[in-house]
Amino acid sequence: xxxxxxxxxxxxxxxxxxxxxxxxxxxxxxxxxxxxxxxxxxxxxxxxxxxxxxxxxxxxxxxxxxxxxxxxxxxxxxxxxxxxxxxxxx
Numbered sequence: 001x002x003x004x005x006x007x008x009x010x011x012x013x014x015x016x017x018x019x020x021x022x023x024x025x026x027x028x029x030x031x032x033x034x035x036x037x038x039x040x041x042x043x044x045x046x047x048x049x050x051x052x053x054x055x056x057x058x059x060x061x062x063x064x065x066x067x068x069x070x071x072x073x074x075x076x077x078x079x080x081x082x083x084x085x086x087x088x089x090x
Contacts, residue, residue, distance in 0.1 A: 003050050006083065007058030013085060014068060023090055028072040030087040034080030052077070 014029055035049060052075055059073045 003054035004058040004061075006050055007055055007062055010059060010073075010083070010085070011062045011066065011068060014071075014088065015066060017085070017088060018067060023067070023088075025067055026071045026088055026090055028074055028087075028089045029068075029085060030074045030076070030089075031083060032076050032078045032086050033083045034078050 010029075010031060014026065017023075018026055033050060033052070033055070055075065056073060063069055063071055063073075
């Protein structure tokens with residue numbers, strides 16, 4: 001479930017950037033993802049890392065009804081505990 005919530009955040013941010021830059025389509029989005037462990041019950045010992053495969057599925061599912069429907073999402077695991085969009089290609 002956390003993977004899908006993160007996918008929604010990434011899609012929302014990408015759409016915000018696309019709107020801000022008046023983009024009609026996006027070919028690819030490069031994303032760097034650190035260790036994003038989210039505890040589902042508030043106990044840090046019960047954390048689970050984001051699954052790249054599930055995140056990719058979530059991104060494609062959410063994007064299918066937007067201008068991002070044909071966008072390739074390129075995900076790279078990095079050190080740290082956050083995520084960021086590093087490049088958008090049109």
